[in-house]
Structures are given as structure tokens and as C-alpha cells.
Amino acid sequence: MSQARQPPLALSCPLPISDYPKVTLAHGGGGRLTHQLIEKIFVPCFSNPLLEQRHDGAIFAVPPGRLALTTDSYVVHPLFFPGGDIGSLAVNGTVNDLAMCGARPLYLSAGFIIEEGLEMETLWRVARSMRAAAAAAGVAIVTGDTKVVDKGKGDGLFINTAGVGVLEHERVIAPASVRPGDAVLLSGDLGRHGVTIMAEREGLAFESTIESDCAPLSGVVLALLEAGVEVRCLRDLTRGGLGTTLLEIAEATRLEITIEETQIPVCEEVRGACELLGLDPLYVANEGRFIALVAPESAEQAVAIMRAHAVSAASGRIGTVGAAGAAGTIGRGRAVLKNRLGASRLLDMPSGEQLPRIC
Amino acid sequence: MSQARQPPLALSCPLPISDYPKVTLAHGGGGRLTHQLIEKIFVPCFSNPLLEQRHDGAIFAVPPGRLALTTDSYVVHPLFFPGGDIGSLAVNGTVNDLAMCGARPLYLSAGFIIEEGLEMETLWRVARSMRAAAAAAGVAIVTGDTKVVDKGKGDGLFINTAGVGVLEHERVIAPASVRPGDAVLLSGDLGRHGVTIMAEREGLAFESTIESDCAPLSGVVLALLEAGVEVRCLRDLTRGGLGTTLLEIAEATRLEITIEETQIPVCEEVRGACELLGLDPLYVANEGRFIALVAPESAEQAVAIMRAHAVSAASGRIGTVGAAGAAGTIGRGRAVLKNRLGASRLLDMPSGEQLPRIC
Numbered sequence: 132m133s134q135a136r137q138p139p140l141a142l143s144c145p146l147p148i149s150d151y152p153k154v155t156l157a158h159g160g161g162g163r164l165t166h167q168l169i170e171k172i173f174v175p176c177f178s179n180p181l182l183e184q185r186h187d188g189a190i191f192a193v194p195p196g197r198l199a200l201t202t203d204s205y206v207v208h209p210l211f212f213p214g215g216d217i218g219s220l221a222v223n224g225t226v227n228d229l230a231m232c233g234a235r236p237l238y239l240s241a242g243f244i245i246e247e248g249l250e251m252e253t254l255w256r257v258a259r260s261m262r263a264a265a266a267a268a269g270v271a272i273v274t275g276d277t278k279v280v281d282k283g284k285g286d287g288l289f290i291n292t293a294g295v296g297v298l299e300h301e302r303v304i305a306p307a308s309v310r311p312g313d314a315v316l317l318s319g320d321l322g323r324h325g326v327t328i329m330a331e332r333e334g335l336a337f338e339s340t341i342e343s344d345c346a347p348l349s350g351v352v353l354a355l356l357e358a359g360v361e362v363r364c365l366r367d368l369t370r371g372g373l374g375t376t377l378l379e380i381a382e383a384t385r386l387e388i389t390i391e392e393t394q395i396p397v398c399e400e401v402r403g404a405c406e407l408l409g410l411d412p413l414y415v416a417n418e419g420r421f422i423a424l425v426a427p428e429s430a431e432q433a434v435a436i437m438r439a440h441a442v443s444a445a446s447g448r449i450g451t452v453g454a455a456g457a458a459g460t461i462g463r464g465r466a467v468l469k470n471r472l473g474a475s476r477l478l479d480m481p482s483g484e485q486l487p488r489i490c
Numbered sequence: 491m492s493q494a495r496q497p498p499l500a501l502s503c504p505l506p507i508s509d510y511p512k513v514t515l516a517h518g519g520g521g522r523l524t525h526q527l528i529e530k531i532f533v534p535c536f537s538n539p540l541l542e543q544r545h546d547g548a549i550f551a552v553p554p555g556r557l558a559l560t561t562d563s564y565v566v567h568p569l570f571f572p573g574g575d576i577g578s579l580a581v582n583g584t585v586n587d588l589a590m591c592g593a594r595p596l597y598l599s600a601g602f603i604i605e606e607g608l609e610m611e612t613l614w615r616v617a618r619s620m621r622a623a624a625a626a627a628g629v630a631i632v633t634g635d636t637k638v639v640d641k642g643k644g645d646g647l648f649i650n651t652a653g654v655g656v657l658e659h660e661r662v663i664a665p666a667s668v669r670p671g672d673a674v675l676l677s678g679d680l681g682r683h684g685v686t687i688m689a690e691r692e693g694l695a696f697e698s699t700i701e702s703d704c705a706p707l708s709g710v711v712l713a714l715l716e717a718g719v720e721v722r723c724l725r726d727l728t729r730g731g732l733g734t735t736l737l738e739i740a741e742a743t744r745l746e747i748t749i750e751e752t753q754i755p756v757c758e759e760v761r762g763a764c765e766l767l768g769l770d771p772l773y774v775a776n777e778g779r780f781i782a783l784v785a786p787e788s789a790e791q792a793v794a795i796m797r798a799h800a801v802s803a804a805s806g807r808i809g810t811v812g813a814a815g816a817a818g819t820i821g822r823g824r825a826v827l828k829n830r831l832g833a834s835r836l837l838d839m840p841s842g843e844q845l846p847r848i849c
Contacts (some may be wrong), residue, residue, distance in 0.1 A: 161775075162839045190657065198550060200633055202634065206637045242652075289637075368575075480523035482520070482521060482522045
């Protein structure tokens with residue numbers, strides 16, 4: 132689905148739906164108003180032949196290959212933030228989960244849970260944003276659902292997306308494929324999404340200079356796979372950030388993963404904000420960053436391909452997977468951060484909640 | 491996935507998760523507590539090899555055929571009701587949407603939006619119920635997501651499920667396939683789910699005798715298709731009930747659909763409750779009823795097959811699709827209800843909200 136094929140959309144919510152400036156419980160009742168909401172907002176925004184079947188589901192043929200299915204709900208607060216909104220996040224987040232499975236994202240579903248009283252213009256703005264994000268990522272939103280909950284029983288808008296993608300290769304991209312000696316590549320600087328949300332929420336002064344890194348990662352991942360890079364494992368660095376992700380892989384593989392602090396880019400504004408807020412950029416959520424664990428002989432080629440894509444222009448190698456049975460890894464893996472002085476510390480998972488409702 | 495293959499589960503939430511009697515924001519943070527929630531509740535309840543990949547998504551091969559993708563969010567209040575709960579509803583609802591596409595349901599995703607403070611035992615009970623419903627419907631819950639929102643920003647628990655199924659036939663099951671003369675078959679009596687929820691919510695005296703009809707419909711639908719019944723269109727009668735569904739099909743086909751009131755079963759308790767509450771059973775939601783529009787020569791065979799399945803034992807023919815261009819149908823279709831005296835009335839869609847948060 133290319134952007135060019137889509138008709139232009141009005142900036143404001145179309146009539147007659149804007150006779151209702153706010154969403155009412157009746158818009159979720161399955162009757163006339165539900166139909167109007169679907170016909171006037173979702174159908175024009177997500178416009179595609181599958182959605183226009185107006186069935187209980189979408190029916191399609193898929194190209195040969197294994198399939199991936201993934202889902203995420205999005206409850207980010209606030210709904211709009213520099214660099215994105217809940218709509219672009221809901222599309223890119225699920226596109227990225229499919230990409231991390233090594234799949235080409237094809238089709239998305241969208242489930243809306245709306246709190247009674249949401250401004251209709253807000254819903255229109257979010258749906259427009261989803262349309263643009265879907266076009267940019269090359270996916271179609273083919274089926275959906277709308278529920279309305281009474282005032283005080285939701286928080287404006289929650290969105291669930293599920294996605295189906297196809298694997299056009301035979302690789303097993305998973306922790307089980309990781310081998311000692313693999314290179315750990317990072318696609319860019321850390322912490323932009325999490326710090327942007329915190330800044331918006333707290334009204335902090337640095338908010339004007341940082342934007343969320345929210346972006347689709349399927350283009351660069353498919354390029355790596357098509358080039359024949361020996362990709363072993365992929366993970367986007369959302370909730371929990373780089374630290375938690377590395378530890379998850381280390382624990383699943385029972386290997387030791389060592390990364391070099393000096394190789395991990397964090398921009399000045401994010402670093403400053405994290406100091407102010409008492410956060411560690413290693414654990415702050417990103418929405419457009421990923422790590423690729425690749426065979427050592429593929430590392431250089433992989434970094435070159437990643438740098439050729441705008442979403443991962445600042446890619447580099449940040450570490451290496453160590454041998455099994457390294458000191459302290461008996462029975463379980465570990466992730467080690469080497470700082471600029473050469474000292475090492477073990478990474479742990481955060482036990483509390485650093486940043487609620489970040490995505 | 492058969493029930494027999496599943497290990498038995500404790501009735502109560504396992505340790506150490508029940509050290510936390512309630513869900514906290516940290517359980518949605520992506521760190522140690524999120525992992526514990528997934529490992530102690532969702533993995534044992536939904537136990538299957540795909541889920542145990544613990545990837546950002548599930549990867550699988552599908553049998554040959556077109557695929558169907560569908561999604562629904564469930565916001566029913568209360569969470570538990572006679573005949574079901576939000577968990578069984580979330581599984582059966584999406585299984586049924588796939589069945590109405592003519593697809594064999596294969597895989598489900600599950601996205602949980604939990605309000606901080608939900609009893610951990612409640613989550614365990616819902617997950618157990620989803621496990622049982624998935625086993626009964628022959629589907630596997632293969633990937634999921636958990637978000638926690640702050641107290642007062644949700645309502646206990648919302649669940650989204652998305653489903654993937656495969657079409658093992660070449661039929662186009664959709665309003666576009668409906669032809670004048672087609673028979674309209676109904677799978678059972680109307681209104682049980684909606685009236686059960688209302689009774690629970692309002693504490694009405696008749697609540698003890700009515701149960702939700704929540705049930706998986708894929709078995710009977712696959713039996714119809716495998717028997718070669720000329721199925722034209724299928725719809726489950728959820729939000730909006732039979733009345734809205736018939737009108738949707740009439741409007742999509744621009745044909746006139748006539749149904750006979752005397753052929754539509756409504757049990758005494760539902761009829762009484764509807765009179766008390768000022769509801770029309772034709773518009774009350776069901777969660778285990780569907781209509782099948784089939785070629786006239788297939789009608790008798792179809793009813794026999796439907797009656798042989800427990801979920802549709804009270805099936806019968808309730809009406810007929812009329813010719814195009816019938817009086818009053820120029821440009822749009824209409825649905826007509828003939829009452830026991832032979833008088834006709836046009837069905838309309840409800841413009842307001844009859845029963846909020848019914849599913």
C-alpha cells in the first residue's frame with residue numbers, strides 16, 4: 132500500500148460525525164452510530180480493499196513462507212508527544228515486533244477502547260496518524276473493533292494492534308540461534324522515546340529538543356536478511372530498554388554478553404534528562420531502536436547496511452557474546468557492561484516500575 | 491491442542507506471584523515482575539510450544555488456503571457472569587468471528603490491559619478460563635502482551651484477542667454471495683447473553699435461571715462447510731443482535747430479507763426480562779448464536795447438521811431473502827419482520843446504546 136494511492140484526507144473530522152464533538156457510549160453499541168464512526172473515520176483513514184469487505188474479519192492469501200503473529204496494546208500517556216502519538220506508536224510497535232521475528236509485516240488489526248467523552252477530533256487525528264504510519268511501513272490495517280467504556284473507566288484511548296507477517300527465509304531468528312563470538316550491534320542512540328514521554332508528562336524544560344525515536348524498523352531488517360547477513364537474533368529496545376533486553380537474551384542462551392559503555396550512544400539532552408530524573412538510559416524505553424546479534428564474519432557488512440538506513444544511521448558494534456561457561460554463568464547467562472575505565476558491572480532487570488505507560 | 495495434553499492447574503494462583511495479592515504498575519513495566527507474571531500465570535495457562543518461544547511474536551507454518559484475521563476487544567462488565575466470564579468471551583468471540591469468515595480458527599493473540607489493583611486471583615481465574623475455552627475450541631493462544639494502567643484509568647481488566655484462521659474451501663462467505671431465495675437459518679434462541687449481563691449488573695431476581703449462551707461456533711460451521719452445504723453468508727449475533735445483523739446484510743446486498751416472528755425462539759425468562767427492562771430480544775446481544783444464509787436447496791441439510799451440534803440444537807429456518815427491486819428496496823435493502831398475525835414491520839438499527847459493555 133503506497134502513500135501515493137491514497138486519496139487526500141481532510142485535516143478535520145468529517146461531517147456528520149462531527150455533529151457529535153465527543154464519543155458517546157452509543158458509538159460503541161453496534162447500532163447506527165457505530166456504523167457512522169466506522170464509515171466516517173476508520174474506513175477513509177485505513178482505506179483498502181480488505182477492510183472494505185466489512186466482514187467480521189479480513190480474508191487474504193499470503194505469500195509462501197512461515198508466518199509470524201504478534202500483538203501489543205498501547206496505553207501511552209499522553210496520547211500525543213513530540214515525534215509521534217498513540218496511533219503511530221501502535222502501528223510501528225507491532226510492525227517492529229514482526230520485524231524482530233524476521234518477518235515482512237503484511238496486515239494489521241486495530242482494536243480501539245475509547246473512553247466516553249473522547250473528542251471526535253482526537254480520534255480522527257489518531258486514525259490519520261495510523262494511516263500515515265501504515266503507509267510508511269507498507270502494511271494495511273485490514274480489520275478492527277471499537278469499544279466504548281463509560282467515563283472514568285478508561286483514559287481517553289487505548290489501542291491494540293495485532294500483526295501478521297511472512298518469513299521469506301529459512302533462518303531461526305531467536306536466542307536459540309545465538310553462538311559464542313556473535314557480534315552485538317545497536318542501531319542508534321538510546322532513551323529518546325522514554326525521555327520524551329517523561330518530559331511531556333512532567334512539563335520539563337528540555338522537552339522542546341527531544342523527540343521520540345518511534346519509527347518502523349522493517350525496512351532495515353529486511354535489507355539485512357535479503358543481503359544474506361547471518362542474523363542470529365533481533366530485539367527492539369522497548370519497555371525495559373537495552374539492559375533488560377540483553378539480560379533476557381543472556382538468560383535464554385545461558386551465555387555471557389559483554390557490551391562497552393563507550394560504544395553506546397546517548398545524546399546530551401537524554402543524558403541530562405536521565406540525570407535529572409534519576410534514570411539509567413540503559414533501561415529507558417525506545418520505539419525505533421534495536422539490537423542485532425549477528426555472526427562475527429557478518430558484523431561489518433551488517434553495520435554498513437544498517438548505517439545506510441535513516442532509522443539506523445548511527446549503528447555500530449557495542450559488544451560480543453562470550454563463551455559458554457564463563458565465570459559466573461554456570462546454569463544461567465549474564466550481561467556485563469564495561470565502562471570507560473575498563474571496570475565491569477553486571478546488568479540486572481529493574482524490579483520496580485521506572486516509567487509507567489510509556490507505550 | 492487437546493485438553494488431555496494439558497497438565498492440571500492449581501485452582502489458586504501459584505507462588506511467588508501470589509506474594510503480590512494485587513497487580514501493581516511494576517507488573518507492566520517490562521522488568522522482573524512482568525517476567526514473573528508471564529511465567530507464573532500466562533505460560534502455564536496457555537501452555538504450548540509456540541508461546542514458549544518467548545519471542546516478540548509467534549512463528550508458525552499454516553496449512554494451504556486463504557487466511558482470515560480478526561480482532562475484538564472485550565470490556566464486559568462484570569468480569570464474571572453465569573455461563574462465562576471475560577476470558578471465555580474473549581476466546582469464543584474471536585473464534586466465532588473466524589468461524590463467520592468460514593475459517594478454521596488456529597491461533598490467537600491475547601492483549602491484557604489491567605487496572606492497577608486487580609486481584610491476582612482474578613487474573614488467574616480469567617487465564618484458566620481462557621485456557622479451557624481455547625482447548626474446547628481447538629485453538630492455541632500463541633503470543634500476548636500485558637499492560638498495566640494506573641488505578642482509576644481502567645476498569646479491572648480489558649482483553650483484546652486477535653485470531654488467525656485458515657479457509658479450507660473456495661467459497662466466498664459474505665453478503666456479496668447472497669442471492670434471492672436464500673434461506674435464513676437461526677442457530678437457537680435469542681437474548682441469553684445480554685439479559686444475563688443486565689441481570690448481573692442490576693441484581694434482578696431472575697438472574698439465577700438464565701445463563702449466557704457464550705460458546706464456540708467453529709465446530710458447527712466447519713461441519714456445514716465440510717458437508718458441502720452451499721453457505722452464502724454467516725454472522726454471529728453479538729452487539730446489535732439479530733435485528734441489526736439482518737439489516738446490515740440487507741443493506742449490503744440491497745435485497746429484502748423477511749423473517750417470521752413465530753419462528754424465532756426466545757425463552758420465557760428472556761422474554762420476561764426484556765419486558766421488564768424495555769428491551770427487544772431482536773436487538774439483544776448473543777455470544778453463541780449465528781445466522782446462516784444458505785442456498786434454498788441446502789436449507790434442510792444445513793438445519794439437520796446444525797441440530798446435531800449442541801451449540802445449535804434448536805436451529806431452524808426463520809426466513810427468506812426476497813427478490814431484488816422489491817417494493818421499497820430501490821437503492822437499499824431492508825429487513826422485514828412478519829408477526830404472528832401476518833402484519834409486517836421494517837427493522838431499523840438502534841440509534842442509541844441499549845446495553846453498554848455487553849462484550
